Amino acid sequence: MSKPASHKILVQKPIFIIASGRSGTTLLYRLLCGHPDTAWFSGLTDIFPRFPQISILSRLYNGKINRFLGPSPEAINIYKFCGVDDSSLKSKGSSLTERDVNKHSKLMLYKTVAQHLKWMGKSRFISKNTANGMRIRYLKKIFPDALFVHIIRNGYGVVNSLLNVKWWPDLGLWWLGKTPKQWEEKGGNPAELCTLHWKRQVEEILQNKEYIRQDQYFECRYEHVVDKPLSSLKEILEFCQLRWSDDFEKHIKCLPISSLSLDKWQDELDEISKKTIKEIAGDLIDYFGY
Numbered sequence: 381m382s383k384p385a386s387h388k389i390l391v392q393k394p395i396f397i398i399a400s401g402r403s404g405t406t407l408l409y410r411l412l413c414g415h416p417d418t419a420w421f422s423g424l425t426d427i428f429p430r431f432p433q434i435s436i437l438s439r440l441y442n443g444k445i446n447r448f449l450g451p452s453p454e455a456i457n458i459y460k461f462c463g464v465d466d467s468s469l470k471s472k473g474s475s476l477t478e479r480d481v482n483k484h485s486k487l488m489l490y491k492t493v494a495q496h497l498k499w500m501g502k503s504r505f506i507s508k509n510t511a512n513g514m515r516i517r518y519l520k521k522i523f524p525d526a527l528f529v530h531i532i533r534n535g536y537g538v539v540n541s542l543l544n545v546k547w548w549p550d551l552g553l554w555w556l557g558k559t560p561k562q563w564e565e566k567g568g569n570p571a572e573l574c575t576l577h578w579k580r581q582v583e584e585i586l587q588n589k590e591y592i593r594q595d596q597y598f599e600c601r602y603e604h605v606v607d608k609p610l611s612s613l614k615e616i617l618e619f620c621q622l623r624w625s626d627d628f629e630k631h632i633k634c635l636p637i638s639s640l641s642l643d644k645w646q647d648e649l650d651e652i653s654k655k656t657i658k659e660i661a662g663d664l665i666d667y668f669g670y
Contacts, residue, residue, distance in 0.1 A: 389494035394505040395527045395620050398513035400581035402541035403533040404602035406453055407637070409508035411605075411613060413451040414443040414631035415622055419502035421455035423448040429461035432495035439500060443631045454509050462488040464518075466511050470554045475514040475584050478521035486522050493523075504622065513581055514554065516588040526596065527620055530585055533602035534670040535661050536654065539574040540645035548574075555580050571653035575660045582664060607639045 395412070399405045413420050422438045423446070425431070441449045452458075459466075463485035469476055493505050512519065512528075519526055542548050549561040555577075556563070563573050589597045598619040605612045609632050617624055649657075658665075 389498055391490060391493050391497065391505060391523060392503070393525050393527050393621065394493060394507065394523050395529060396512045396516075396519055397506070397508040397529050397531065398516065398585055399510075399531045399533075400513070400538060400578045400585075401510045402538050402545065404531050404605060405508050405510065407602075407635075408529070408531050408600075408605060408616075409451060409453070409506070410445070410635060411609070411632060412506050412616070412620075413441075414635075415617070415628050416625065417503050417622055418506045419496045419500040419504070420451040420506050420508075421458050421496065423450060423452045425496065426452040426455045426457045429458040429492070432492055433499050435496045436499040443634060451508070455507070456509070458492060459489075459509065459511075462492050464489060464515070466514075466554065469511065469514055470552065470557065473555050473557065475516065475588055476518035478517050480518055481521045489522055504620075511554075513585045513588075516585065517591050520592055520596075526592075528589070528592065528597050529616060529620070530589070530597065530599045531602055531605065532582070532599060532668055534645075534668075535575065535578050535665045536645045536649065536657055536670075537602075537642070538578045539571060539653070539657055540649050542574040542577070543570060544648075553577060569656060571649070571656045572660065575657045579661045579664055603639075603642055606637055606642060609637055 395418075397405050397409055397412075409420075412418060419435070420438075422435055422441070424437060425435045427448075428434060438449050441451075444450070463482065468480060497503070497505055513530075516528060549564075550559055552559055553573075556573075560570065560573055564570055598616065600612060600616055610629065613628075613632060614624060617628075
């Protein structure tokens with residue numbers, strides 16, 4: 381892989397977690413950020429994206445949830461600072477491609493990732509951002525050897541989760557051009573919109589994975605990560621070419637992971653909502669074996 385001439389640090393096989401929102405990306409991200417070889421955008425560097433050197437403070441991160449020293453759940457400010465503007469995604473209503481990459485964003489994102497590797501003293505970079513699934517071709521243009529880990533969750537569970545998070549009503553949906561609140565004000569069915577959103581995001585990922593090599597794409601199940609974290613993480617680390625260690629295993633065991641919420645949707649979704657989900661996305665849910 382070639383690198384920009386102005387950089388001494390080679391960014392090798394960065395890892396991007398991709399999925400529809402509420403599919404378990406944050407959990408998987410926190411697990412992988414506890415690996416001794418991974419660097420990431422911290423809460424501090426997301427607040428101060430012009431100063432990647434402060435990521436050195438993240439060496440103090442102990443694997444527990446920490447707003448500043450720990451990994452940022454989205455790192456929206458850093459991506460914007462690097463010129464990765466999702467307004468173009470919303471205006472197109474479709475995924476970003478290699479044609480959306482410009483010299484500024486390519487240089488800045490590469491440089492910012494390289495600086496985080498340097499100051500955190502790590503060899504591999506990992507990113508979790510909900511929009512990553514809509515940037516597969518875009519990111520591959522900047523990082524040709526990038527690896528993409530797609531975490532998949534039962535569509536019923538995703539819809540139920542979206543219906544119950546506080547930020548959902550005001551979220552600007554990139555493919556729709558409006559918020560769920562605006563959708564409901566026009567008489568739209570909330571469960572229908574959540575299902576359409578999940579289906580659209582997942583289908584975009586499946587379409588765009590065709591533009592990367594098979595060895596750059598890996599699918600895992602949220603339910604497997606929650607129910608059997610050790611065996612699931614071993615498979616993911618093998619794909620990412622990251623070593624297994626006793627310290628990493630200890631990190632996994634220390635994080636609060638519960639499988640009690642896996643079937644909540646069965647009791648919390650009413651029968652009308654379940655029927656709506658099946659009618660809209662039944663084929664996709666069946667495709668993944670749920």
